[in-house]
Amino acid sequence: MARLRCWNHGIRLEHWQTELTDAGFSCIFCYNGVAMRVGVISLGCAKNLVDTEWLLGLLKENEIEVVTSWKAADAVIINTCGFIESAKSEAIDTILEAAEYKSKGLQKLIVMGCLSQRYKPQLEEELPEVDRFIAISEYGNLGPILTEVLGVPVHQSYGKQTRVLSGKPWMAYLRIADGCDNRCSYCAIPLIRGDFVSAPMEEIIAEAKELAGQGVRELNLIAQDSSRYGIDRYGKLMLSELLKQLDAIEGVHWIRILYLYPDEIPDDLIDTMKSCRHVLPYFDIPIQHGNDRLLQAMHRRGNRALIKDRCQKLRQVFDRPVLRTTLIAGFPGETLEEHEDNLSLLKEIEWDHLGVFAYSKEEDTPAFDLEDDVPEEEKIRRRDELMEAQSAISHKLLSSTIGTTMEVLVEREDALTGMAVGRSYMQAPDNVDGETRFRPLRPHAPGEFVQVRIKRVSGLNLIGEEIV
Numbered sequence: 001m002a003r004l005r006c007w008n009h010g011i012r013l014e015h016w017q018t019e020l021t022d023a024g025f026s027c028i029f030c031y032n033g034v035a036m037r038v039g040v041i042s043l044g045c046a047k048n049l050v051d052t053e054w055l056l057g058l059l060k061e062n063e064i065e066v067v068t069s070w071k072a073a074d075a076v077i078i079n080t081c082g083f084i085e086s087a088k089s090e091a092i093d094t095i096l097e098a099a100e101y102k103s104k105g106l107q108k109l110i111v112m113g114c115l116s117q118r119y120k121p122q123l124e125e126e127l128p129e130v131d132r133f134i135a136i137s138e139y140g141n142l143g144p145i146l147t148e149v150l151g152v153p154v155h156q157s158y159g160k161q162t163r164v165l166s167g168k169p170w171m172a173y174l175r176i177a178d179g180c181d182n183r184c185s186y187c188a189i190p191l192i193r194g195d196f197v198s199a200p201m202e203e204i205i206a207e208a209k210e211l212a213g214q215g216v217r218e219l220n221l222i223a224q225d226s227s228r229y230g231i232d233r234y235g236k237l238m239l240s241e242l243l244k245q246l247d248a249i250e251g252v253h254w255i256r257i258l259y260l261y262p263d264e265i266p267d268d269l270i271d272t273m274k275s276c277r278h279v280l281p282y283f284d285i286p287i288q289h290g291n292d293r294l295l296q297a298m299h300r301r302g303n304r305a306l307i308k309d310r311c312q313k314l315r316q317v318f319d320r321p322v323l324r325t326t327l328i329a330g331f332p333g334e335t336l337e338e339h340e341d342n343l344s345l346l347k348e349i350e351w352d353h354l355g356v357f358a359y360s361k362e363e364d365t366p367a368f369d370l371e372d373d374v375p376e377e378e379k380i381r382r383r384d385e386l387m388e389a390q391s392a393i394s395h396k397l398l399s400s401t402i403g404t405t406m407e408v409l410v411e412r413e414d415a416l417t418g419m420a421v422g423r424s425y426m427q428a429p430d431n432v433d434g435e436t437r438f439r440p441l442r443p444h445a446p447g448e449f450v451q452v453r454i455k456r457v458s459g460l461n462l463i464g465e466e467i468v
Helices: 046-061 085-103 114-126 136-150 189-193 201-213 239-247 267-275 292-297 304-317 336-349 376-399
Strands: 004-006 011-013 024-031 034-042 065-067 075-080 108-113 132-134 171-175 218-222 254-257 279-284 322-329 353-358 405-413 420-424 436-439 449-458 461-466
Touching (some): 046 075, 046 108, 075 114, 114 132, 114 136, 114 189, 132 136, 171 201, 201 239, 239 254, 239 267, 239 279, 267 279, 322 336, 336 376, 376 449, 405 461, 420 449
Parallel strands (some): 108 132, 171 218, 218 254, 254 279
Antiparallel strands (some): 004 011, 024 065, 449 461
């Protein structure tokens, strides 16, 4: 359960112990002298969070005040994820828990996001306590929809007004594209988000400049396939050009790219990243498997040899690049020998960070009709074997940083130990890469960059001391 801080308004937003279980926002509509309290809950990935932040911006532009509690909410808006079974279950549980407050003063319950996009007709039939399900395809009409449901005027400007950052004011996700054309056999994203659509470069640059003007120091570029940026809009891959323009924006200190396909990391992109002052050598390359037959069955482009070639190239060009990936264990038809290929590639490449998912069937995907012939307990065993091997690799690679000096973005102070806590370039802001803890020479405001000498490793965390 994450905690979110709405730093822009100096308000800390915690879990409410007796109510909804995820981090939330409360807003007050004032209409004809009557206040309406609206709570907003965001579930799912960073791309979904950006949608929530646009929603908050829409509410703010309509003269809505963000407050610290939504205990007495008159309306609740839940932005859902519908990607995998666990995410769908979390969304349904949150909706049902919110619906209980219909008997305690809650007047309106609105559900938007991926779950609404994917299952709107079924949800409308099965959850009549929800006043409105809003599909992603309806976001262009969000203002009028909210006006109708809430009974207060919400003028339409979704996606055009200033985003309200829901997290740390020195860091923001910058979505450069939405949707996906890759049609991986196990993935429902194209069903939910549609075809791949790159945002116009001028709009991305304008948003990045606005974020930098608000004090954002770290931009994290996100898309379902960031490496493909521009191919639909400009007829060629344009991530290199986008990075050059972002790199020139005053105030931006770190630029991190998330989700690159191995077959779309050409040499010119690598050269651009090397030449840019602020682009981090951080490569999030979800490969999903290390066996060529399984990669074909998953409808993944490229093969084992290409994956190894690109990773080798990155380590030749950069002094200490960070390589992160995800794998799937127990895909339909995966043999023990193919699982061993997955394991052997993991060991050959030696990823810095890695996550493994046990395969689960997703309706309406090509893989759904395949025989799910790997028993669940065997999927878990294979997943755990991969993660155990990765744990040893991660510890070895992290230990190699002992004695080196790294730039660290300070994010908070541990009140119990007095240690400053932040992240190095090796650690993305999604809580899966660990963090860096160090003894500061002086108090630091969140968002500062300091130099830290690494002294030891604890799990995925780096421990050090500040140096002058």
